[in-house]
Amino acid sequence: MNGCFEGVGLRCLFKGVSTAAPKPPRYLLVFDFDETIINENSDDSVIKAAPGQALPEHIRQTFRDGFYNEYMQRVFEYLGDQGVKMLNYKTVYENIPLSPGMPELFQFLSKNQDQFEIILLSDANMFGIECSLRAAGVYSLFRKIFSNPSGFDKRGYLTLGPYHTHKCPQCPANMCKRKILTEYLTERAQEGAEFERVFYVGDAANDFCPSVALTSTDIAFPRKGYPMHQMTQEMEKKQPRAFQATVVPWDSAVEVGCYLQELLKKKC
Incomplete structure (x- = not known):
């Protein structure tokens, strides 16, 4: 593992002489999934389960920008017609590789x-x-997962x-991540949780929307060269200092871990 992940526990162990353990700092860490935790778009990956690992043209032509969820509903219906079953999907999802450095980042998080x-x-x-997440052994790290409901019919x-x-006019019809994050923070505040900072790790345009709502104490981790990163750069050029969060781009998730x-x- 990268050396920058070593030694946090011992640095904190000997601080001060008080017998009362101080309340540890609490941070909210938000992850995207596709091309962030995993190194592929999982919706593209499931096409591997289709005959010839490809979709027919008449299915692909039904895609409309902003309505990707509806498009994927048709894709899954087609795959079902072709005999693709739960085990086929499960095999595909379990074998999608994690993004570079993500295993090391999750090891660090599991220790903290x-x-x-x-x-x-x-x-x-x-x-x-x-x-x-279960295949990678990291499912238990997540307090909550917000995603589109899915399951298998009769x-x-x-x-x-x-x-x-x-x-929200900027987001796909089925999901605005800013709305989800804002509602989650409100809910947790009502439950007594106070986060010193919010960290957001993502890659896509729909990750840019919630990151705009971050404050000056928060950190946005956009994947280098991906839409979220490009959009933060464009915003900085057009509206300097309008994007309040500190921007820390990453090629490898090890860079995210080192920052944390x-x-x-x-804090120690």
Whole structure:
């Protein structure tokens, strides 16, 4: 493992002489899934289960920008017609590789679970996400997963629904991650949880929307060269300082872990 992940526990162990353990700092860490936790788009990956690992043209032509969820409903219906079953999907989802450095980041987080509350916001589907996270051995790290509802009907077809409705003009019709994150923070505040900072790790345009709502104490971790990163750069050029959060781009999730590691050292 990268050396920057070493030694946090011991640095904190000998601080002060008080016998009362101080309340540990609490941070909210938000992950996207596709091309963030995993190194592929899981909706593209499931096409591997189709005959010839491809979709017919008449299915692909039904795609409309902003209505990807509806498109995937048709894709899953087609795959069901072709005999694709639960085990086929499960095999695909379990074998999607994690993004570079993500295993090391999850090892770090598993050793510092008292410092971070971790949630996942994804426009994929619950079945696929759970398969992937369980296969990677990291499912238990997440307090809550927000994604489109999915399951298998009486025919054995994978079915998909929209997560919710919203009025955000920037986001797909079925999901606005800013709405989800804002409501979650409100809910947790009512429950007495106070986060010193929010960290957001993502890659896509629909990750840019919630990151705009972050404050000056928060950190946005956009994957380098992906839409979220490009949009933060464009916003900075057009509206300097309008994007309040500190932007820390990453190629490898080890870079995210190192940043969090340094933060914990400063708190010790």
